Amino acid sequence: MRNTSRILLNRESLKANLSFLRRMMGQDRLISLVVKGNAYGHGIHAYVPLAESLGMHHFSVFSAWEAWQVKEAANQPCEIMIMGMLFPDELDWAVRHKVSFFVFDLDRLRLAIETAKNLGIPARIHLEVETGMNRTGLERGCWEETCRLLHQNKQWLVFEGLCTHFAGAESIANYARIMRQKKQFGMARAYFASHGHRPKRYHCACSAAAIRYPATRMDMVRIGILQYGFWPSRETFIEYVKNRKRKNDPLKRVIRWESEVMSTKRVAEGDFIGYGTSFLASRPMHIAVVPVGYSHGFSRALSNSGHALIRGRRVPVIGTINMNALSLDITDVPEVVPGDEVVLIGHQDDQEVSVASFSEMSSQLNYELLTRLPMDIPRQVYPITPSDAPKSS
Numbered sequence: 435m436r437n438t439s440r441i442l443l444n445r446e447s448l449k450a451n452l453s454f455l456r457r458m459m460g461q462d463r464l465i466s467l468v469v470k471g472n473a474y475g476h477g478i479h480a481y482v483p484l485a486e487s488l489g490m491h492h493f494s495v496f497s498a499w500e501a502w503q504v505k506e507a508a509n510q511p512c513e514i515m516i517m518g519m520l521f522p523d524e525l526d527w528a529v530r531h532k533v534s535f536f537v538f539d540l541d542r543l544r545l546a547i548e549t550a551k552n553l554g555i556p557a558r559i560h561l562e563v564e565t566g567m568n569r570t571g572l573e574r575g576c577w578e579e580t581c582r583l584l585h586q587n588k589q590w591l592v593f594e595g596l597c598t599h600f601a602g603a604e605s606i607a608n609y610a611r612i613m614r615q616k617k618q619f620g621m622a623r624a625y626f627a628s629h630g631h632r633p634k635r636y637h638c639a640c641s642a643a644a645i646r647y648p649a650t651r652m653d654m655v656r657i658g659i660l661q662y663g664f665w666p667s668r669e670t671f672i673e674y675v676k677n678r679k680r681k682n683d684p685l686k687r688v689i690r691w692e693s694e695v696m697s698t699k700r701v702a703e704g705d706f707i708g709y710g711t712s713f714l715a716s717r718p719m720h721i722a723v724v725p726v727g728y729s730h731g732f733s734r735a736l737s738n739s740g741h742a743l744i745r746g747r748r749v750p751v752i753g754t755i756n757m758n759a760l761s762l763d764i765t766d767v768p769e770v771v772p773g774d775e776v777v778l779i780g781h782q783d784d785q786e787v788s789v790a791s792f793s794e795m796s797s798q799l800n801y802e803l804l805t806r807l808p809m810d811i812p813r814q815v816y817p818i819t820p821s822d823a824p825k826s827s
Contacts, residue, residue: 438725438758439693439778441813443476447686449488451661454684459644459655464635466515468658469504470496475731475804476662476689477813482507484815485661494656498524501533515560515594517656518570525549525557534558534594538570543583550590560595561626561633565618566611567601577622581629593633595654596626603650604642604666612643616650642666646673663687664789664800687789690780691807695744695772696725698764708753708761713738720765722749724776727758731807732778742776745769746783 455465467490468474473481482493482504491510495501496518504514516535520528522545528535529549537543537559546557561580564571572580584591598619602608619638626632635653641660643650646669663685665671675681701707701719722744728734732755740751742762749762764770779787789800 437810437812438696439691439730439811441475441477441807441811442690442692442780443480443484443688443813443815444686444690445484445488445815445817447663447688448484448661450684450686451663451688452485452488452490455657455660459651463651464492464654465490466492466494466513466637466654466656467661468494468640468656470494470500470517470658471801471805472807472809474659474662474801475807477809477811478503479507480813480815482512483509486510486512492654498528498533501528505531505533517562526553529553529555529557532558534560534592536560536562536570536597538562538564538572540572540576540579540583543580547583547587547590550587556590556592558592558594560597560637561593562597562599563619563622565598565615565622567599567615569599571598577625581626581631584631585629593631595635595637596623596633597637598622600638600640600643600650602642603640603646604670606669612647616647640666642670645670659801660685662689662804687780689789689804691778691811692780693724693726693776693778695722695770695774695776696759697723697772698770699723709756710754713753717765719763720770721752722762722764722770722774722776724760724762724778725758726778727756727760729757729808730811731803732760733803733806741787742778743780743782743785743787744774744776746785748785748787 459465467485469478469481472478486509492513493504494515494517495504498516498520501514501516514533516533520535525545526549530553537546546559550557562571564573600612600615603612623636637652637654639650639655641658644655659666699721701715701721703715703718705715707713707715726732734755736751737754738752741748744764745767747767749764749767751760752763753761777787779789789803
């Protein structure tokens, strides 16, 4: 049995993106690939072996569930860092498997120490300090107690990192706030160092900060959207090209989403197409039905506004997008038959449907649209090499 669509990951595109990132960040700076949200919709189980085959061995995730998926997918030893959710009963697993994790409150720090003592294995921690994001992070009033616990439990803690998270580095509107956060992090760094606590790594920069604020790159950068071939925002891209002679985009899109024509139909002028009355045929029309709908991640908001590619032509979505199907106007594309390839995201001949075009039409961010692609759509790498192949389950 086959899924009604498939997602293809372009190995050469990722290779180009990683080369760009290494040049930008410096060869000696660790790049942690953020693969939360099912690798931004690209699929952890296909993406992690692909990234490994290109020399990447540090992955950041949001939760223990995602960390487990990375560990299952990996073909080689790798470092995994949990930046968010870790249920108390999952700490045991993380410590046993030497998975590092953010500590952003004293309760988690105490529980990490207790778990490490019970197992006889040190917990690998990253202290996240509050600098102005006001989401998670150790408040200034907790630093003294944190230092005391670190000092008393040196044998049970590996101080992997001191870190923070910037509140919107992709937008110039947040410049003053980011500068305040940077200053606050400098104070935290000095405070912990003055109390004898220096981590293996200092890290703050996400994709946007790594591009816009080079001083925030420090020992490690946490790169999310850039690796997949997308800019965090238009402002970030402008920041990159503004002082360069060549204004071209160096990033390559890794993802391609494709399906096929399920059926075709002739519709008379004056007939409505699909559910309701959202589209009226203004001429005799020929339509193609594609077995992809909003349950597959193709937003209902793209009804009568989205596009796809068939036979190298860009064709509009017509009518209301259903749970499992959408209709395309192929009146001006001759000889379309069931089984013809339909590109929903990506290139076909010299035409492209970009994720950005989707997000603009549906009022979604690139991030949102990508991570809404269901996990059960099969992901495949092309061209494939033995080292790219995901583990069999």
